[in-house]
Amino acid sequence: MHVLSRRGFTAFALALPFAATAQGALPAGPITMIVGWPAGGPSDNVARLTAQRMAEALGQSIVIDNKGGAGGNIGTDAAARAKPDGSTIMLATVASHGLNSALYPKLNHDPIKDFAPIGMITTSPSVLLVPTGSPFRSVADLLAAARAAPGKLNYGSGGVGSSQHLAGASFKKLTGVDVTHIPFKGTAPAMTDLMAGRVDFVLTTGAMSFIRSGKLRPLAVAAQQRLPALPEVPTFEEAGVKGFTTDSWYGLVAPAGTPRAALDKLNAALATALRNPEVQKQFLDQGSLPVQPMGVDAFWRFVQHQMPLAAEQVRVSGAKAE
The missing domain is CATH 3.40.190.10 (Periplasmic binding protein-like II)
Incomplete structure (x- = not known):
């Protein structure tokens, strides 16, 4: 019978948690979803609806952790420092992964290098x-x-x-x-x-x-066409303000270094949630526009593509961190 040396046994024992994580993709227990805005706002509403349906798909609870303040940067900083094992995810927005990089002279995190993609949730005009x-x-x-x-x-x-x-x-x-x-x-x-x-x-x-x-x-x-939830409300174009549109998007990210197996499992649960007709109806009722489920890599390409566009919006608007 083969007997492990003390060093070999130690290496084997240390590898056990990682093997279990790889096999199960996600650690056991609740998943924390950090939201960089207080409870009751639009970001929090999107997060709670998404978390509920993703939890059903995963068979695993998702707990919302609101960390509001500094334009979402407090929550983003906390998510960037979280353990990268799939137990912590974050609601990403056009602010956390676009506007803030241009608004604030210095951030304590890098919105691309410090995060890994999960997927897109929805978009919503103002x-x-x-x-x-x-x-x-x-x-x-x-x-x-x-x-x-x-x-x-x-x-x-x-x-x-x-x-x-x-x-x-x-x-x-x-x-x-x-x-x-x-x-x-x-x-x-x-x-x-x-x-x-x-x-x-x-x-x-x-x-x-x-x-x-x-x-x-x-x-x-602020959309190119009227919202299904507000068919009687004109667009800004119709109201005489030409060229004014906004597109607030919501997605999910995890700390950089989160295993790809965990990202893929979370992405699959998100896709299941988004395909649910009741979820689609709720997003429409909230004034959002449901999106087709987007893969991990496609979502990250979207985020990186829109970041300079968001920075340009900040420059053109003249907005500054006050």
Whole structure:
């Protein structure tokens, strides 16, 4: 009978966890999904719907860990430092993997080198929203008021570097109006102040529940065509603002070094979730646009392709980390 030396046995014992991980692709126990934005906002809504359906496909629970602040950078930093074994994943957005690299002079992570791809979830154009008590019934009304009293109107965002911040800065630059940016610590508090009338308008995604409940009024959609969820709301092009579109995308990434087997298994679970008709309906109802499941490599090519485009949007908009 062959007997292992002490050194050989030690090497064999140390290899056991890695062999088990490779065989099972993912470690046992709950998976943590880091979301760099507070609970209740559009990013959090996308994350929770995705996590629920992916958990069903995996037969493994996924726990949401909201780490809001610094335009999503706090959560992104935490995800970059997490153990790369498939037990931690992160909701990636146009902010974490695009805008922030151009907005902030220095980041504590590299959005490409420090992460590995899992897959795309959905895309969502911004909607210009005002309180139901607002006197503005159209984009033309809002622009007329802004031009009549420069600096008086304001727009809210989920924080410096958020998609709402960039959309508002782009809208301001494109239309030539002087409106004041008010950054909040997440989209949810910005929406609270918008509904209370303390904020004049917000350009955001994921606000369908507020619209349907009559708490907010949509004036225009920053898309090339009207949204299925808001067929009566014009695009900005139709409202007289030419060339204003936004595309907030959501995907999943893991820390760099996560085994390919784990990435592939997570990607397969995501694809199963996205093919679910109920998930597709929920995304449409939220004002998002479902996407065809995208492989690991195709998703990473998309991310790397859109990063310089996002940086150019920041440059053109004039937005800065305040």
